[in-house]
Amino acid sequence: MQFIFADCVLDPDRRELTRAAETVAIGPQVFDLLLYFIQNRDRVVSKDDILEAIWGGRIVSESTLTSHINAVRKAIGDSGEEQHLVRTVPRKGFRFVGDVREAQASDSPSASGNDAAPAPARAALALPSKPSIAVLPFQNLSGDPEQDYFADGVVEEIITELSRARWLFVIARNSSFTYQGRAVDVKQVGEELGVGYVLEGSVRKASDRVRITGQLIDATTGGHLWAERYEGTLDDxxxxxxxIAANVAGAIAPQVELAEIERAKSKPPASLNAYDCYLRGLAHMNRGTRESVAEALPLFHRGIELDPEFAAAHAMAAWCIFWRKVNGWMEDRPHEIAEGVHLARRAVEMGRDDAVALTRGGHALAHLAGDLDSGIALLDRAVFLNPNLASAWFLGGFLRTWHGESESAIEHFERAMRLSPVDPELYRMQAGMAMAHLFAGRLDAASTWAEQAYRNLPSFLMVVATIAATRGLVGRQEEAQRAMEQLRALDPTLRISNLTDWLPIHRPEHLTKFADGLRKAGLPE
Incomplete structure (x- = not known):
């Protein structure tokens, strides 16, 4: 049995570790420690567990243990700072967090001596526990072999960008490039590499212009999920x-997530694992209605029960509570806010390198705990970890809106919409654009964006309030009053005096403008 993870293969029978197809020199105890981590990857192993398993219970110095763990990380391309594969759990121990696939070792070569015999097909690998993708080398259709380097460079950049999404298992370049120059069957590639999705494409150059096409394929069915074409000049x-890599990665990730949600929906409830619960929760949360969020929250809680270290599930549960707050749906406000703050803090503590956990947890924490500065810092880190995550951009835009940075917020919303133009959360981006333009004094633009968001989700309280405020500020009194009637129906408790309990508007002049518009529309003091 071989264990395959990242770009490494660990063969216990041969006591051999290879990385990027190269043998890695590794000491016997370091090898045993790595194997122990992998075999116990479903739990945190304590220092006592390690001492018992590797040193037979003998007492060894702290520095010896540390040096062996560092040697394991170095051998597999990890480090104490990154902890992509071996994670330190403070005061608990260590856990191997990389995705591992198990495969039978290749049979010995035939002794027939027939060198011309075709190589046997690779054994099918089991799919990892999270969405998985291989990016195949793009075809060079230019008729110019000199352009091969450009096509390869695009693919390498796409692999790098996709690898920033920790929820996505991405096959390393050295494995996917073994298919270069070969006619391939996508289903076979999926079986041989153990992936659910394959991205393939082509590059065509004419004069100083280049056209790149890409298509995302479900490797299990052969069905096409997404296709796009990009053009540009070769000036730089x-x-x-x-x-191109950023655009492709930004477009693909949501498509994979949507496809995974559909898979999770088709599973019987009794067979759901933590990630399936998380995906089902996302599907409900994206719809944004009171009923759908009420269905999402228990699914995220169930995901946490199945995997207590699932940072993104904690973050999404906190975000559901934030969404209840911002829409006036809370029934026990102090209790729900305390629960949301606890979940959000757990999310950002456990997910310090998880862009999704930092995004949702940081945004919820900023709203529920009232700390905009810390929330912005967490969202900025999420963007640093994954610059192609649309939610990190638009939720960072919201926090900047409340902080009083309208122009920067608008840039964030625009970036999110460029990255994911058909996103299921597009109405939230449109709502953010409306509020940012309102604070910037562009009432027509604010009204237009709010109307777009309203068409997608009429029950979004902030959007209805924005429509009422903009109508009130421009003197369209009848329309303002109609919007106010709907606003009061959605949340009868809303008043001018409790606006800051609802939205964390930082600048007094922005609060005054918003309150003035709502007052003119008829909101009581």
């Missing part, structure tokens, strides 16, 4: 590679 090749 590296800038073009970076831009």
């Amino acid at each position: 090749i590296f800038e073009l590679q970076d831009r």
